[in-house]
Amino acid sequence: MWEIYALAFLMIVGSLVAVHTRYLLSAVISLAVVGLALCVAFLYLQAPDCAITQIVVEVIALIILIRATGVERDLLEIRGKKEVFAITATFIFIIVFAAFAFAALTYLPKFGYPVMKVAQEYVKKGLEQTGSANLVTAVLLDFRAYDTLGEATVLFTAIMGAIVVLREVGRKEK
Amino acid sequence: MLFFLSFVVFLIGLYCVVIRKNLLKMVMGIVIMEYAVNFFLILLGYRMGGVAPIVTEEAKVAKFVDPLPQAMVLTAIVISIATLAFIVAICIRIYQRYHTFDVTEIRRLKG
Amino acid sequence: MSPYRETKQGMTRIVKTIAKFVMPPVVLFGIYMMLHGHLTPGGGFPGGVIIASAFVLLVLSFGREVTFQKLRVSTASILESVGALIFLSLAVLGMVIGGWFFINFLPKGYPLKIISAGFIPFANIGIGLKVTGGIFAVFLTLVMFRIVAKR
Numbered sequence: 250m251w252e253i254y255a256l257a258f259l260m261i262v263g264s265l266v267a268v269h270t271r272y273l274l275s276a277v278i279s280l281a282v283v284g285l286a287l288c289v290a291f292l293y294l295q296a297p298d299c300a301i302t303q304i305v306v307e308v309i310a311l312i313i314l315i316r317a318t319g320v321e322r323d324l325l326e327i328r329g330k331k332e333v334f335a336i337t338a339t340f341i342f343i344i345v346f347a348a349f350a351f352a353a354l355t356y357l358p359k360f361g362y363p364v365m366k367v368a369q370e371y372v373k374k375g376l377e378q379t380g381s382a383n384l385v386t387a388v389l390l391d392f393r394a395y396d397t398l399g400e401a402t403v404l405f406t407a408i409m410g411a412i413v414v415l416r417e418v419g420r421k422e423k
Numbered sequence: 424m425l426f427f428l429s430f431v432v433f434l435i436g437l438y439c440v441v442i443r444k445n446l447l448k449m450v451m452g453i454v455i456m457e458y459a460v461n462f463f464l465i466l467l468g469y470r471m472g473g474v475a476p477i478v479t480e481e482a483k484v485a486k487f488v489d490p491l492p493q494a495m496v497l498t499a500i501v502i503s504i505a506t507l508a509f510i511v512a513i514c515i516r517i518y519q520r521y522h523t524f525d526v527t528e529i530r531r532l533k534g
Numbered sequence: 535m536s537p538y539r540e541t542k543q544g545m546t547r548i549v550k551t552i553a554k555f556v557m558p559p560v561v562l563f564g565i566y567m568m569l570h571g572h573l574t575p576g577g578g579f580p581g582g583v584i585i586a587s588a589f590v591l592l593v594l595s596f597g598r599e600v601t602f603q604k605l606r607v608s609t610a611s612i613l614e615s616v617g618a619l620i621f622l623s624l625a626v627l628g629m630v631i632g633g634w635f636f637i638n639f640l641p642k643g644y645p646l647k648i649i650s651a652g653f654i655p656f657a658n659i660g661i662g663l664k665v666t667g668g669i670f671a672v673f674l675t676l677v678m679f680r681i682v683a684k685r
Contacts, residue, residue, distance in 0.1 A: 254425070257425060267455065273447055277451070280451055280454060294465050295476075299496050299497055302583070303461075309669060312673070313507060313511055314450070317450075339441050343437070351427055354427055360426065361470060363467060367491065368491045375478070376645055379651055380572075380643055380651040381573075382573050382645055382646050384490045385476055385497070385577075386577050386658075395635075401618060401621060411505075411675060415516070415679045504669070508672040512676065
């Protein structure tokens with residue numbers, strides 16, 4: 250169990266570095282570290298489907314972000330005058346939010362003993378009702394196939410939106 | 424305690440979106456929040472001493488980890504890259520229009 | 535000599551040679567992961583993203599102009615639409631043949647064989663084509679957009 254704690258601390262440190270660094274390219278690389286620690290944490294939590302998808306999707310996301318930050322050369326963080334009131338108000342809000350969340354998260358079932366009411370049926374009858382050995386695929390494409398149809402629709406819509414926004418090919422400013 | 428650590432990662436992403444003035448730093452905050460939420464969902468489904476939910480010859484009656492959050496997180500990861508591409512496309516258009524990524528300057532120039 | 539060796543754009547000659555050799559095994563691995571979705575971890579989603587990343591490797595290493603003669607945006611759009619139509623037609627066929635929407639109408643077969651589990655392999659192929667076309671199309675659009683930044 251100490252492995253998952255260590256990976257969670259690595260994620261916290263990596264995201265703190267990504268928030269505070271001045272160079273945008275370094276922030277993108279710290280984001281890569283967070284994603285990689287998340288993938289290894291998925292492997293320790295016995296979720297190999299999610300680990301494969303996370304590492305492959307993270308590579309594509311890094312390429313897209315580097316394309317966005319490479320528009321200007323050496324893009325730096327913008328330092329205006331520090332607004333003291335906004336920063337202290339944010340800190341107070343975050344501390345209050347964290348205190349309430351800490352009290353609320355104790356009502357969840359203990360870590361490692363989930364309440365599997367619906368999933369128990371999927372696990373017991375998955376192989377004989379669908380014939381597929383991978384239970385996650387059986388849930389995704391047979392028991393809950395309607396959600397996969399909705400996900401395909403959302404993917405199509407978002408990609409169509411991105412193509413429409415950048416529509417003119419090779420447009421040059423006159 | 425592990426649930427609270429994943430929530431701390433979410434709060435760091437939220438802080439990044441609220442405080443920073445650069446548009447691309449806000450996008451990175453959104454990505455950090457997505458990582459934290461996926462981590463939390465898989466943590467909910469873990470079972471002590473459980474194995475991955477794949478039925479093999481010798482593991483027909485074994486303790487399986489909950490497969491339902493894993494299916495949901497799988498679709499969530501793929502949707503997050505489509506929305507990231509959309510957000511970055513809008514950021515590139517904003518840069519072409521206003522020639523800066525600074526949010527305070529974009530708010531001042533109107534039209 | 536082939537035309538792409540002499541262009542000055544793209545990366546160095548070492549990267550171009552290695553990318554030329556590495557890309558077919560990556561596509562093969564993506565197809566393997568799509569087809570064995572019901573036996574091993576994986577499925578349509580990671581398989582589609584892996585094939586898209588093989589095409590992204592080609593665009594990154596050979597430069598923009600050379601790759602656009604072979605792979606266009608219209609190819610990626612057609613792939614995405616075909617994948618979505620396969621998935622939808624499986625759902626509607628379930629309503630026509632069986633009783634209700636999305637019923638698994640093909641026979642179930644023996645477990646742990648590749649021809650088993652009803653229509654799940656075909657649904658994985660449809661989802662994989664859709665994800666491949668989508669991610670490659672959005673990458674091409676982001677790369678093709680030329681920004682002239684003047685102050």
